[in-house]
Amino acid sequence: MESCFIRDIAGEGVEVWGMFDVIIVGAGPAGSATATFLGRRGYRVLLVDKARFPREKVCGEFMSPEIPEVLDRLGALPAIREKKPWETQGIFISSYQKFHFKLDFSTYFPHREDTSTLGFNMPRFLFDEILFRNAQATGIETLEGFKVTDLIFQGDQICGVRGIHPTGDKLELRSRMVIGAGGRNCIVAKRLHLHRGYWWLKKVALMTYFKEVHDPRKYVEMYIHPPGYCGIAPLGEDRLNVSLVVDWGAIQNRRGDLRDYFLEGLFRNRLVREKLAGAQPEGHLKGVGPLAFKAKRCSWDGALLVGDSAGFIDPFTGEGIYHALRSGELAAEVVHEAFKAGNLSKEFLQSYDRTRIQEFRKKFRICHALQHILYRPWLANFVARSMARDSILKKWLIPWKPSED
Ligand SMILES: Cc1cc2nc3c(=O)[nH]c(=O)nc-3n(C[C@H](O)[C@H](O)[C@H](O)COP(=O)(O)OP(=O)(O)OC[C@H]3O[C@@H](n4cnc5c(N)ncnc54)[C@H](O)[C@@H]3O)c2cc1C
Structure with a gap:
């Protein structure tokens, strides 16, 4: 990667690397999906992760039936199938x-x-690596073992990240936009004070x-x-x-x-x-844990949050990976529109918040409703019995949106 970009030595031993269009912090499903969709459009993307792939991840490792469609659009389905999940x-x-x-x-x-x-x-150890390699295949730049420690601002606008290179060097990486895909402890969301816990959950x-x-x-x-x-x-x-x-x-x-x-x-x-x-x-x-938290908003001047960094409630519905992939796809669309319009302000980028909520509203409601149902035996039993009888509840409590193929 060093060969591609001008490398300066700035003051205080901090190295500054060349300019990217987008830096994506975190190469889980959300980061890799966003990187793939942007890389395909020809953007200069840098995808960084503090881990090296393959890496483990605490997860139920269930891929919901909506996931294959996104994997197909990502071009990753053949590689997944090859592993015979x-x-x-x-x-x-x-x-x-x-x-x-x-x-x-x-x-x-x-x-x-x-x-x-x-x-x-499928073990995340395999799944996430396939998505990461799939993103690399679009020609984007990647940096493993790089821990992002802070954001760089120009006024209110985010214009890069600071972090520690695997060699121990401190680096500054500049970009026109930053995507927070660092999961539940995403530094982008934390630095912007966007995460909130649920006191009752x-x-x-x-x-x-x-x-x-x-x-x-x-x-x-x-x-x-x-x-x-x-x-x-x-x-x-x-x-x-x-x-x-x-x-x-x-x-x-x-x-x-x-x-x-x-x-x-x-x-x-x-x-x-x-x-x-x-x-x-x-x-x-x-x-x-604690598992549940939400983001106050998922757009900022020069930044968006995708996947878990945008919020998470509970793994019961097994929807986290689908949300990660699909939110990455939605974010890539909005980033493309923002670059075309030459407008990276939070006013412009907040169309991502709207689209994301529109798309996931039903899933979020089900997730919340389940938290009230699961831990009340009489209610859980009532719902389970009704579901077993094929009641109308089946329509309301199913998070999937069947494809129209
Ligand atoms: C117990 C449990 C079970 C679950 N089971 C399921 C399931 O069966 N099915 C399902 O669909 N979902 C499940 N989920 C949810 C799912 O695991 C997440 O929704 C999904 O991993 C989110 O992907 P992501 O890319 O947003 O984040 P992650 O997969 O967490 O990836 C974030 C990446 O960012 C990197 N990173 C973090 N901080 C930094 C930093 N400072 N600098 C550089 N890199 C950084 C990390 O190393 C990591 O690779 C479960 C969750 C839990 C907790």
Whole structure:
């Protein structure tokens, strides 16, 4: 990359690299998607990440049935299929061991004859790397192991980032726009003081893998039961991704290994006990939380937020990656319009906030509604029983917008 840009030595040992159109902070699904769509349009894009790919990510690793369409537009679907991800037929939801129902993708996407283009599960270790390499293939510049520590301003306008190069050097990278795609701790959102927590919603997720599984099944399974809910996603013939979402307060003051708490929480549910009988936990237990937060706005003078950096509520609906990819696509459109108009002000860029809300309004409402339903056994059971009977609720509580192909 050094060969492409003029490299100056500025004062105080800070190096300044040449000018980009757009710097994207974070190369998860949101950053890589934004980079691909902008790279294809010929913009000079720099995609940076503090990690090196492939890298791990705490996630349920379920890709919802809307994702393949975006992957197709990104040109990443063949590479994903080549890895033979675990195809899922739908979602199984069990409420307090009393009621359960299934949502079959084929019911909602009847036109898709090829089941491999419905939902699937895949380790993020593989998935995110494919998207990152796919972005690189458009000819953009990338920088791994680079941690962004601050933004550069000219007046109110953001015009680059500061960070630490893997060599330990401090660097300043200049651009006409910056996209915040750094996930829940995105430095762009934090520096602009845009993130807000939900006082009434403090949850944390614990996650690990199980091996030697006897019956992985073709459904992503969600078990609502104290101390929270558990998600199980098969990744192969004998491997599962297992996560448990609980109250932040329940683990906040616990010392030492949370593994016992995690296993005890899982096995309080008889159905989960039966499902995991004979299976063995594999690898470290990972955790993330508090889960829920929102961004006051997702546009600024010279900046936009995409993916999780724009907000996150809860992983129950398994919609985070779709939101990451699609918000990246929407942001790329708005960035293109802004460059064409020569207007990078927040007044112009706020059309992104409007489009994003329009597009995701229903999903956000479902996410909020679920937070009131999940932890009230009588309500969760009522909803589960109604869903099992094919009630009208099925129309309201399904987050997917079936394609019209
Ligand atoms: C427990 C749990 C389970 C989930 N399960 C699912 C699921 O099954 N399906 C689903 O669709 N969604 C799920 N989600 C949500 C999903 O993981 C996220 O929505 C998705 O990862 C968002 O992608 P992103 O690109 O916005 O952010 P991320 O994937 O978090 O990527 C952000 C990137 O930014 C980089 N970065 C951060 N800070 C800096 C910095 N300062 N400098 C440089 N780089 C930086 C990071 O290294 C990272 O690579 C789950 C979430 C949780 C917590």
